[in-house]
Amino acid sequence: MQKKVIFKGRLLPLALLAPQLAVTFVFFFWPAGQAIYQSLLREDAFGFSREFVGLENFQEVLSDPSWVNAALNSLVFSGCVAGLALGLALFLAVQADKSLRGATVYRSLLIWPYAVAPAVAAVLWLFLFQPNVGLLGRGLNAIGIAWDYRLNGNQAMILVIIAAAWKQLAYNFIFFLAGLQSIPASVLEAAAIDGARPARRFWTIIFPLLSPTTFFLLVVNLTYAFFETFGIIHALTSGGPAKATETLIYKVYVDGVQNLNLGSSSAQSVILMILVIGLTAIQFRAVEKKVHY
Amino acid sequence: MSSTTLPATARVPAVRDDALLRATRRRLLISRIIAHGALILGVLIVAFPIWMTLVGSTHDAATIGRGDVPLLPGLHATENYATAWNEGGGRTRTTPASIMLWNSLLMAVLIAVGKIAISILSAYAVVFFSFPGRMAAFWAIFITLMLPVEVRIIPTFQVIVDLNLGNTWAGLVIPLIASATATLLFRQFFLTIPDEFVEAAKIDGAGPLRFLKDVVLPLSLTNIAALFVILFIYGWNQYLWPLLIINDRSMETIVVGLSKMIGSGDSQNEWNTIMATAVLALLPPVLVVALMQRWFVRGLTETEK
Numbered sequence: 225m226q227k228k229v230i231f232k233g234r235l236l237p238l239a240l241l242a243p244q245l246a247v248t249f250v251f252f253f254w255p256a257g258q259a260i261y262q263s264l265l266r267e268d269a270f271g272f273s274r275e276f277v278g279l280e281n282f283q284e285v286l287s288d289p290s291w292v293n294a295a296l297n298s299l300v301f302s303g304c305v306a307g308l309a310l311g312l313a314l315f316l317a318v319q320a321d322k323s324l325r326g327a328t329v330y331r332s333l334l335i336w337p338y339a340v341a342p343a344v345a346a347v348l349w350l351f352l353f354q355p356n357v358g359l360l361g362r363g364l365n366a367i368g369i370a371w372d373y374r375l376n377g378n379q380a381m382i383l384v385i386i387a388a389a390w391k392q393l394a395y396n397f398i399f400f401l402a403g404l405q406s407i408p409a410s411v412l413e414a415a416a417i418d419g420a421r422p423a424r425r426f427w428t429i430i431f432p433l434l435s436p437t438t439f440f441l442l443v444v445n446l447t448y449a450f451f452e453t454f455g456i457i458h459a460l461t462s463g464g465p466a467k468a469t470e471t472l473i474y475k476v477y478v479d480g481v482q483n484l485n486l487g488s489s490s491a492q493s494v495i496l497m498i499l500v501i502g503l504t505a506i507q508f509r510a511v512e513k514k515v516h517y
Numbered sequence: 518m519s520s521t522t523l524p525a526t527a528r529v530p531a532v533r534d535d536a537l538l539r540a541t542r543r544r545l546l547i548s549r550i551i552a553h554g555a556l557i558l559g560v561l562i563v564a565f566p567i568w569m570t571l572v573g574s575t576h577d578a579a580t581i582g583r584g585d586v587p588l589l590p591g592l593h594a595t596e597n598y599a600t601a602w603n604e605g606g607g608r609t610r611t612t613p614a615s616i617m618l619w620n621s622l623l624m625a626v627l628i629a630v631g632k633i634a635i636s637i638l639s640a641y642a643v644v645f646f647s648f649p650g651r652m653a654a655f656w657a658i659f660i661t662l663m664l665p666v667e668v669r670i671i672p673t674f675q676v677i678v679d680l681n682l683g684n685t686w687a688g689l690v691i692p693l694i695a696s697a698t699a700t701l702l703f704r705q706f707f708l709t710i711p712d713e714f715v716e717a718a719k720i721d722g723a724g725p726l727r728f729l730k731d732v733v734l735p736l737s738l739t740n741i742a743a744l745f746v747i748l749f750i751y752g753w754n755q756y757l758w759p760l761l762i763i764n765d766r767s768m769e770t771i772v773v774g775l776s777k778m779i780g781s782g783d784s785q786n787e788w789n790t791i792m793a794t795a796v797l798a799l800l801p802p803v804l805v806v807a808l809m810q811r812w813f814v815r816g817l818t819e820t821e822k
Contacts, residue, residue: 227644227645227708227712227715230645230646230647230715231645231646231715231719231724231725231728232646233646233648233725234648234649236642236646236725236726237642237643237645237646237648237651238642238648238650240638240639240641240642241638241639241642241643241654243634243635243638243639244635244636244638244639244658244695244700245639245654245657245658247635247691247692247694247695248657248658248661248695249657250676251673251676251691251692251695252661252664252669252695253657254672254676255669255672255673255675255676256664256669256672258672258675258676259668259669259671259672262672312559315555316555316556316559319551319552319553319555319556319559320552320556322548322549322552323549323552323553326553326556330556330559330560331814332807332810333560333563333564334559334560334563335806335810335813335814336803336806336807337563338750338806338817339750339754339799339802339803339805339806340754340799340802340803341753341754341756341772341798341799341802342754342756343754343756343772343773343775343776344754344772344775344795344798344799345566346776347570347775347776347779347791347795348566348567348569348570348795349566350779351566351569351570351573351788351791351792351795352565352566352569356584357581357582357584357586357788358586359569359586359588362584390563390566393563394563395817398814398817398818399818402818422548451665451668454756454757455754455756455757455772455776458756458757458760458776459775459776459779473668476668476670476671477670477757480670480671481670481671481674481761486671489671490671490672493668493669493670493671493672496668497663497664497668497669500663500664500665500668501663504662504663
């Protein structure tokens with residue numbers, strides 16, 4: 225798409241594009257190309273020798289039990305975060321939508337966790353669930369539940385899920401509320417006159433009309449849980465105990481930065497890139513649907 | 518149509534009508550009460566971790582270390598915040614919060630301003646000019662949506678090392694300022710500027726740069742404000758990239774510095790000063806969202822289109 229009336233010139237537009245393109249090439253395309261290139265090589269830890277090994281790194285990664293473990297962790301983690309954050313946000317948005325005047329007040333009171341950095345969110349929840357110091361951590365121990373997220377992998381997973389979902393709740397709430405408020409009141413009134421009870425009205429009218437928003441948010445939440453929660457996991461559990469909270473992104477970091485295994489880390493990066501491309505493609509289809517429905 | 522012309526079946530006896538109305542009103546009232554109850558509970562749950570952090574930042578280390586965190590604020594706020602501000606929080610006394618806050622502010626503002634500036638320029642070039650390679654340039658920018666920093670960490674880090682930009686502001690900020698979303702947003706907005714404006718500018722003899730400065734930029738101010746709020750938060754909350762690039766303590770940002778104070782979550786830590794640092798770390802972005810809420814919601818919903 226382009227405008228009919230335009231300015232002439234060739235050098236000026238290129239000069240205007242230059243900064244953006246320079247940054248894009250140096251810090252996006254070059255590293256991405258390097259990642260693909262390195263994923264096909266094997267290098268010893270000191271960088272003395274490298275050889276071309278084809279797809280061997282990928283084979284190794286995909287058959288590595290610790291990678292499979294990280295992939296499963298990512299699935300559980302992002303599934304739970306998306307489910308929890310979407311479910312709670314939808315419930316609260318439906319409640320807020322009932323009163324017109326209250327809706328904006330509640331929106332103001334609920335949106336600010338969006339501004340809290342993932343790593344800071346981790347620190348807040350850690351202070352609550354620390355087994356000896358935290359209010360809730362001590363409470364759980366007091367009522368007989370042996371709570372220590374530093375020793376129990378499942379508890380560690382629960383804690384990172386709560387912290388991640390807490391942060392994403394606000395975002396989902398804003399979008400659900402906007403979606404609900406765009407549903408024409410006449411449709412709901414018509415259903416009410418026909419005798420449909422509130423629960424039925426929700427499932428047969430509101431939920432289907434909201435489905436483009438829900439689908440869009442689902443993709444955004446999954447992307448968030450996969451890629452933007454590094455800070456939460458790094459600050460709270462460092463992937464532990466015994467790799468119980470190690471997600472795919474965290475494993476790329478551990479293998480590349482700490483273990484200096486560049487071939488494997490690059491192969492993992494390439495797999496993640498394919499995943500992001502898939503998610504982004506789905507997201508764009510979702511946005512198109514949202515515009516056209 | 519007057520009421521007398523209504524067919525007899527449409528008329529309901531007045532008494533039943535009243536009862537029905539009252540029942541409906543009562544149902545509505547109950548549903549409202551449930552709604553408000555659920556929302557207040559939701560707000561309290563969302564706010565609880567922040568409240569406990571505020572409380573934790575006002576007690577002395579011994580009270581918290583014993584595991585006796587009260588539910589109400591204590592009397593040690595001033596000294597805790599002073600320690601965090603001047604010496605740094607936690608047992609290890611890393612970097613003073615005053616320095617880390619300044620670093621975070623600088624990083625956030627540089628990222629937000631940088632992203633907005635290069636995005637406006639490139640969107641302007643793509644929309645208002647026709648030149649060979651226009652679509653190629655647009656797609657090159659667009660594709661970066663699919664390469665978040667997390668998936669290309671190690672090779673990007675190597676580029677920084679090769680360019681000798683480790684531990685510098687340039688190395689911290691420049692890789693983060695390319696943004697497909699901001700460029701798409703401005704492109705979308707520029708396309709809505711009427712052609713007549715460009716024609717009028719041309720007739721008046723204004724060149725493309727003059728048109729950008731005197732027409733396009735003033736028209737874009739609301740978009741810029743909305744985007745700035747979102748990007749400021751994005752910049753302030755950066756974690757993985759500063760963690761890799763910065764190992765000079767005087768350049769530490771507060772989000773990374775805070776998580777370093779935690780260590781492995783030991784009980785015997787100075788939780789009071791850590792919590793004071795946490796409050797300082799979350800206050801600026803939360804204030805930006807609270808004070809600029811209108812721009813924030815607008816920026817959020819528009820960048821996702």
